[in-house]
Amino acid sequence: MYAFEIERPTSLSDAVSALKAEGAQALGGGQTLIPSLKARLAMPEVLVSLSAIDEIKGICTDDEGRICIGGGTPHGRVAAELKDSYPALASLAARIGDPAVRNRGTIGGSLANNDPSACWPAAALASDAVIKTDRREIAADDFFAGLFETVLEEGEIVTEVRFPVPQAANYQKFAQPASRFALVGVFVAKYEAGVRVAVTGASESGVFRWTEAEEKLSSDFSAAALEGLSHAAEGMIGDLHGTPAYRAHLIGVLTKRAVAAAG
């Protein structure tokens, strides 16, 4: 770690102004940033911790029935509190990392980081979520911009994520055996307007929607509807733990399983 200053604002507005300083960097739960700092891969001058800002923590339901999760809410709370209202989200959160990770890591931090193997981007994209920041609202379809890239601007803070509650949903995660991140993760959510299928872990461009599957499932929400449909290996990640062909194959298997489990 290189030396840095740390600030712990207690209000969103203080955090926003603190982040305007030269060399300032937001620190959420720190599950990615702290290891990067320890490996001397990042050199911020000032870390602005978001963990003392109560107004971006917690879970509620808005007037439209959407589940609103504060950007600073740790995964563990989602796992504990959404078991009844959006079980697929709770189940996703419960499978991130280990208890220590779930008690520190936040939904806002995960979305802002957009790790191509993270789980939250799949949930947000499949749920057609709205990502609210200190300055605007962004539809999930517009939010993700490739590996570790989003449309967030310098110093922009994810304050809340709003999830429309689907009629049925399920998240299937095939864990990379060492890291237990998603080697491939598929989130399927069925809404009145149609079915959305989001895939994480697999693509060289980060989380994406499998539109061919969505079309089939929107007319027939059953695993059988996916028979004969497979995802191309092209553009999929190839590494020690999975070839592009393996990941493409897993997308098909996991999507069917998600549909079957969602009922």
Place this chain on the structure above:
Amino acid sequence: MTLIGTGVRRKEDLRLLRGQGDYADDIHLPDATWAVFARAPYAHARLVSIDVSAAREMPGVVAVLTGADLQAAGIGAIPHVVGSSLTGADIALKNRDGSERARTDHPPLILDRSRFAGEPFAAVIADSVAAAKDAAELIEAEWEELPAVTSALAALEDGAPQLWDHVPGNLALEAEIGDEAATDAALAGAAHRVVFDSQINRVTGVHMEPRSSAAWVEEDGRVTVRCSGGTGVVQMRESIAQTLGLPVERVRIVAPGDVGGNFGTRNATYPEFVVIAHAARQTGRPVKHLVERSEAFSTDYQARDLHVRVELGMDEDGTFLALKAVNTSNIGAHTASYVPLNKGIQLMTGLYRVPVAHATARAVLTNTPPTIPYRSAGRPEAMYAIERLVDLAARECGFDPIELRRRNMIPREAFPYTNPFGITYDSGDHIAAMDRALELADHAGLPARREKARARGKRLGFGFANYIEGTGGIPRERAEVTVIPGERRVEVVLGTQDTGQGHRTAFAQLVADWLGLEVDEVTIRTGDTDVVLAGGGSHSGRSLRFGSIVMDEASRGVIARARAVFAALNGAEAGDVEFSDGYLRLADSNVVTHLFDLAGAAEASDDLPEDLRGPIAAVGDKVTAGLAFPYGAAVCELEIDPDTGAYEIVRYTSVDDVGRALNPMILHGQTHGGIAQGVGQALFEGYAFDEMGQNVTGSLMDYQLPRAGDFPMFTTDLSEVPATSHPMGFRPGGEGGTTPALATCTNAVADALAEYGVRHLEMPVTPLRIWQAIEESRG
């Protein structure tokens, strides 16, 4: 009630669970400095120039050392124990022309050439880790990169990069054992011949406590190094003193009270130990060092990495006729150890009767971290080769794998049995262990479980393996048993080094049993060259095996001396004194004294003759020759999801013969850990390099360590057929979980995938590999 054979709760646990462990880094040293090492970025490169001037100028920097600085200070190469064909209890390995194995110089900081990525080339000593790191980044080194080779087979090819001028072709040793002509003839006449060719994956130890050390100069000028390793403090002192160019009296080694994992990969001297010792002497200030996890991944000594090619010949009935093997060990960039190669090659026939055999043992230098012994050095590899081969032979030649084993196993009455390489197994009932393991694993219920799994869309695999070990280790051990009346305890000073095995409990059980004391009244003291005068540490299953012999001798000495003292104080003859349950009694009288009270009375008495004055204490010091032969059998049962290649281990059973169980609870715990480590190698762990020799599994994000959730509850059982090679019947325990596990897991996978026509999958058998094999079979 005897304490031997009782599952006494570990004295260690409460302290460890409360976070009160005494690990290497848990020491506060006033005015301490910290060392950070600059490491070679290339696996193979010439160090053209090095400029540390900017680093030396940094605030907080106390010293910057290079290889040249160390050389100028008279510091030499680390004297790794490479053995020879003339020493040790293992089969003699020497080159065909009669010459000995190669030895390469391993300087603590490289002088002119890096031979694996991560070798240290400079050290910064500073007031803080951060200051040392900042300075280390300013060290300017110019490198001329050379082609690298990381695979042993590739390193043997013509035109391969050459690591050492005096080792042509990178071949550090090529030895043959057995009878080649007879083996070839028997194979030529065999009705069945089966070949198995496999690369056993490289793994690394991943100690939970990364290696750490500290060094300081005592008031008397000696340098103390606080570090630990499984060869014990006496050997570490010799090694570090020799490297420093100092007489051993000028060096003290103190091992921390606790060690967070060893498994063998701490058992060779690490360059950092020597560098900080020198730095402490040069600067006059204490120096601490702690490797970070990523540093440990790239620079710890590593393990396994053996290529095997084995061929078995059988007659029409499946009787084994001959075995031929070529084992090629990747020993890494330096000759740190030949032990794994040696230990494995001599057991390539496992516990089967094979009339003739021939084996070639090759050790090859490559641009990788050196490999050294790791949990059951060499034996898991050998058992993997023979047990996979037997399974393949059964499948390919139409025999039942269990019955084929039974037909060829060495029966109880055939012991002592000398295998075709000349190793004599002492005793055992191997067939009984196999049958017990099959019974516990419900082999009879296998067909029904297979069908149930299939109904759930899974493919069940049942993998069985036998195993035998030939353990040895440093053969001298020494125990000093002293009665300390003021504290009402007995202290045992021993040359072993506990790295989690529970010696404080188990060894106290032994001595307490012999002296008629409570377990808590006996304390074990190890790990300080100021009190430990001889002994060999803990490796190769040697601690109880050798420790029990010398503790027994010393305990008998204590009793004899106590009798003499008691007799002298009571005006009697020693022959009239009885000793039992900790009490000394004069025959036919009411004169009774407890050992502690006697020792107190002796201390206070002025009446004792000269030769009986001083503490009641005795020494046992012995060299025990030969090998020991733990054995057993294990079963892995797993279910594979053919759609994804994912698997779940659903049952794991292990039966281990330890000759005689001192503390069964500790043994079961050791077996559990051993299973996790063996299964880890078979299914999870694989240390890999890219073509430039950089590791691609340099963190826990890519190197899959076993986790508790990966396993079912284990079924472990102990067999106790007393070892005829040990006066108390003990066989080493603790490695038995690991030794057969490579074979049980890979046999299980092959069994599950047999219907797809899959012959064999290489380790680690990952879901990816399984899925790819199934896909290939489907065309």
